[in-house]
Amino acid sequence: MQNKNYILLAAGLTGLLVSTGILLATSPVEDSTEGSAPDLQNRSFNTSSEIKMTESGRKYIVRPDELLQGCPGGKDCIPSIDNPQFDSAEEVDWLNPSDKVVGLEVNNESRAYPLKILSRHEIVNDRIGGKPVAVTYCPLCRSAVTHSRKVGNEVLEFGVSGKLYNANLVMYDRSSDTLWSQISGRAIIGEKVPQKLDLVFSSITEWDDWEKAHPDTDVLSIDTGIYPNSVYETEAYSGYKRSERVGYGVNQVDERLPSKDIVYGIKAGNESIAVTKDVLQNEKIIQTRLGNNTLIAFKRPSDGSVNALLQNETGADFSLEDGEISSTAGDKWTLDGKEINGNDDMRRLLTQGFYWFAWSKFNPETQLYR
Template structure:
């Protein structure tokens, strides 16, 4: 309903848990349950909302939302989880293209973007910020700040892949630009301070003074605008001026 994939560690207080889909929704977002305690967990919050582990918070695991073609090209030896079901194709395809905000409507009406506009959402500290895909498609590298933390948002138009990093390496505060971008493919970055070359979607420096350094990932995820604002009503919005 929200077009969001969010990753969490399955370790809770050092114990591994397994999860399933409860069939419930909170503000149109998935509610999980764990098989060990039957606690219900909010997908957007990563927090137990009902049951023995209510109030516990899962640790975020950064993910990348990309195409199979782009992933396979970057990771040719990858494994894939394929649980074949009875559905062929995406049964939500019509919903994605409609203006319908979920199945229960939106809680917060925020007219800054279209209800179903896709955004890359970031939460750092008490601050949330959304980066519209429509804006990122025109500006593949965004140097910005969220909650006092310098970040760089990278977007590859050819695969609609986004990733966010802290824009700091050791004692270096860095400003990034696309390096060798061609036909919308942004696969490499260069920082202006040291001239180091970085892989855009691993955050690893491959050439230059900082070679071998890895940028710290900032957890982020795609979301429809209506869902992001429902869960983050005070969100900031990147407008392309940064």
């Protein structure tokens, strides 16, 4: 009981300080490395970083002293949900229609993870459609990312490390104690460097939209066994969301957009682009170039999630009508990019809705569509 009370106190303190705009400790996490001190004002994530070793023998691609302590108590200061329980949509009476959920569908099984719960736990270790996944959410970056928990022949369980990199959640796995970046899914410090977690399609959407599109969905239960149900009446970090403050340790931001504008980030190989939320709300479909291909993106009418599709045909224009994508060349595709009368399928790309400062920190060369 003492440990549980401590976790409650630590996590509650974290939420209180963030919601009131008070910074938590921002001192670097110490682990001796060679070389000069890091530039904390101009850090970006380089996936081709050279693997180095600390004096204690740990592999790293991000210097340990570039991590900041994000919440008191260290590991599990914010408790993950490791044995999630679910209710049917009909049983859920505590969600408002406009409440945000992370929607996930795997092998015809759909689930909704309300941000009212995720914002207070940040990681749900789950299994859906036979696939082990970690549904993760970093409130500081507004980044909801779902990863496969399978690495090689091993299924990992993740927890909150208490550390931040570029204001983003740093996870740890409980088998090797390796630290993982939530946004990139890459092992950054520890035994499993430089392995990378596979991403799973998921999106933040409104509960009403998700329920209508997926009436058989299950919903993460408010009965977590960790906090009283009343704790989940509102999202954590509400004060932070309303403020202009960005996450800890981020002092230099890309000024092409206000730092907390929501963008939908899309990557294909070494190319990346951010599409603003306003554009996707005001235009039925957008079309641009990404590398040597045509990128189209749109909000799905059914559940409000954002789809991005890549097509190697660059001479046609595309439109969205009656639940189908059409080109001026006369071809048609489903909203998932499957060609209706042929085999020239489009490539569906993962689309992630983040705060602009977070997306641009991890993708400093990103294009911007606004």
